[in-house]
């Protein structure tokens with residue numbers, strides 16, 4: 001069982017985030033793994049453990065600091081890491097990112113078959129939730145999205161997903177791309193041994209040329225969308241706190257009338 005897990009390097013959601021030239025500012029001090037990708041790593045580790053053998057390869061498309069995301073994957077138990085990093089990839093949009101991830105999977109697949117690619121349900125900075133499906137389209141593999149439960153048997157993956165008022169059960173044969181919901185599992189806490197080993201564990205760095213990526217398929221040149229502006233949301237208006245001493249209802253009604261909310 002050989003599983004590729006995609007892990008995105010994102011600004012910590014608890015940090016003050018900023019933009020420069022319409023791009024998210026990424027600093028090593030505040031960069032971390034996309035939290036939702038920990039669910040993907042956990043799902044991959046569980047499948048390999050259940051199979052009794054296999055390899056989990058973490059892949060990140062990012063600048064050099066993206067190694068932070070790979071180290072987190074190592075801490076949880078990923079066996080191998082690939083950082084796809086190249087100036088030519090800067091400014092990639094969803095399509096460029098998916099193209100780079102697909103080329104990475106194809107190269108890994110050429111060495112030894114990849115059975116499954118597992119992704120998170122969204123990247124907490126871009127929030128596109130489209131990369132898994134685009135990646136599957138590039139590879140020509142089926143996509144099973146937003147899995148809440150994952151089961152593997154007889155060369156097929158069956159998932160349960162919640163869609164509005166419906167609980168769906170879907171199945172597809174390997175190889176495929178699977179995105180897991182944040183409710184799919186509880187990511188494990190790394191143990192001391194893995195944390196220590198992850199500090200010095202080596203990962204590979206592949207360039208756009210290593211993946212034979214066409215210059216017009218990735219980076220700014222390949223972006224089909226243009227970010228016209230990006231600015232932090234203005235702070236919220238002052239909050240009006242009313243201590244209810246028996247007149248709370250009246251104060252609430254007055255507030256609604258004052259703000260034209262009725």
Ligand SMILES: Cc1cc2nc3c(=O)[nH]c(=O)nc-3n(C[C@H](O)[C@H](O)[C@H](O)COP(=O)(O)OP(=O)(O)OC[C@H]3O[C@@H](n4cnc5c(N)ncnc54)[C@H](O)[C@@H]3O)c2cc1C
Nearest residue numbers: 006061091092093094119120122123126127128129130131
């Ligand atoms: C015009 C434009 C310019 C941009 N410029 C930059 C830029 O210069 N630098 C930059 O970092 N971003 C840039 N972005 C944002 C970046 O391209 C998106 O974050 C990217 O397309 C992925 O989309 P998403 O974050 O919405 O992923 P989603 O679709 O929400 O991600 C779903 C899952 O896909 C996987 N995934 C997504 N992205 C990656 C990745 N990079 N590596 C590994 N796994 C991944 C993760 O498992 C994630 O949980 C730009 C976007 C646009 C539109």
